[in-house]
Amino acid sequence: MEAANSSAMAKSGDSVAGAVTPERAAYYEKIGKKNLAPLWEVLKGLVPAEPRTPCATAMWRFEDVKNMVLEAGTLITAKEAERRVLVFENPALRGRSRITQSLYAGLQLIMPGEVAPAHRHTASAIRLVLDGEGAYTAVDGEKTVMRRGDFVITPNWAPHDHGNTSKEPMIWLDVLDLPTVNFFDAAFSEHLDQEKQSNTREDGDSYARFGSGVLPDGAKVLNRSPIINYPYARLKPVLERMEGAGEIDPHHGARVRYANPFNGGWATPTMGAQLAMMPKGFKGKDYRSTDGTIFVCLEGEGTTKVDGETLEWGRNDVFVVPSWKRYAHMTKNKSVLFSISDRPAQESLGIWREQN
Numbered sequence: 317m318e319a320a321n322s323s324a325m326a327k328s329g330d331s332v333a334g335a336v337t338p339e340r341a342a343y344y345e346k347i348g349k350k351n352l353a354p355l356w357e358v359l360k361g362l363v364p365a366e367p368r369t370p371c372a373t374a375m376w377r378f379e380d381v382k383n384m385v386l387e388a389g390t391l392i393t394a395k396e397a398e399r400r401v402l403v404f405e406n407p408a409l410r411g412r413s414r415i416t417q418s419l420y421a422g423l424q425l426i427m428p429g430e431v432a433p434a435h436r437h438t439a440s441a442i443r444l445v446l447d448g449e450g451a452y453t454a455v456d457g458e459k460t461v462m463r464r465g466d467f468v469i470t471p472n473w474a475p476h477d478h479g480n481t482s483k484e485p486m487i488w489l490d491v492l493d494l495p496t497v498n499f500f501d502a503a504f505s506e507h508l509d510q511e512k513q514s515n516t517r518e519d520g521d522s523y524a525r526f527g528s529g530v531l532p533d534g535a536k537v538l539n540r541s542p543i544i545n546y547p548y549a550r551l552k553p554v555l556e557r558m559e560g561a562g563e564i565d566p567h568h569g570a571r572v573r574y575a576n577p578f579n580g581g582w583a584t585p586t587m588g589a590q591l592a593m594m595p596k597g598f599k600g601k602d603y604r605s606t607d608g609t610i611f612v613c614l615e616g617e618g619t620t621k622v623d624g625e626t627l628e629w630g631r632n633d634v635f636v637v638p639s640w641k642r643y644a645h646m647t648k649n650k651s652v653l654f655s656i657s658d659r660p661a662q663e664s665l666g667i668w669r670e671q672n
């Protein structure tokens with residue numbers, strides 16, 4: 317097998333070694349039987365001169381996906397499904413439950429009165445609320461009611477359950493580092509005895525304690541944010557302030573990072589999220605970085621040019637820009653774009669790069 321793969325790689329132009337002569341082929345066949353393979357036939361593919369992602373640029377319009385996930389609401393309950401989610405599958409990575417090589421993303425629906433039972437897993441999750449208002453998530457004994465635009469964190473191994481006590485369906489984007497955790501073969505999960513966690517902390521406790529410019533004395537320093545919910549209502553005025561003051565990055569607009577208050581770093585060690593406001597008529601400069609990035613339009617309308625392809629986005633549309641593809645945003649109206657990627661993981665490995 318190894319020998320056959322090596323010759324296929326050679327044909328695709330990854331060989332540094334020239335032709336696979338009959339003598340070499342026979343040799344590859346012989347060593348292949350001992351689970352050995354010649355590095356020189358695959359070296360170029362293993363150490364490309366620059367990133368060559370198999371991931372494709374892709375976009376999902378909320379108008380389409382909303383109706384499809386609502387239809388799932390007539391076919392299966394949240395309890396039966398455990399989580400009723402449509403997975404955003406990168407069109408070039410179908411069947412692998414991922415939107416980029418390292419990240420999973422999906423659209424979750426919870427209908428009025430439903431409960432998504434308590435469980436925990438080693439993958440970290442974030443949620444960005446897109447539609448509806450008033451469902452809650454409970455994380456580690458703290459319940460938080462979610463509103464549109466809220467950014468909610470479920471740290472790794474934290475027990476979590478969701479419920480919808482409102483009268484409307486609630487839809488949010490989930491992003492998890494599942495492909496990353498599974499890549500390391502480090503995944504565990506379990507169900508909790510109680511379907512719904514009992515409250516051990518007051519609602520809003522983590523934001524009050526850690527999101528107010530102080531840190532409680534003696535708080536244990538964590539490598540991820542202790543804040544469960546970063547409410548959009550608190551963040552939008554920050555963007556307005558920056559934009560109003562002209563603090564507008566030529567590529568990204570007026571942008572903030574969802575920060576870990578302990579160290580100013582990213583909210584989770586594997587996934588980093590940002591929120592950017594761009595004025596009407598913004599013409600962003602070209603940018604690229606090694607973190608394939610998921611974008612969500614929270615407000616406004618615009619276009620993003622990715623390697624010559626133009627994506628047109630509006631409210632709640634989701635799109636993905638693969639690693640190292642050049643992109644530039646332009647807006648028709650004042651817009652707010654959420655983005656998330658594996659940048660913290662890459663930074664901790666010292667491999668993240670950007671080019672302005």
Ligand code: 1HN
Pocket residue numbers: 399401422424432437441476478490492494
């Ligand atoms: C999960 O726990 C949630 O808690 C959503 O809402 C999506 C996808 C795979 C594995 C666990 C949730 C998930 C998930």
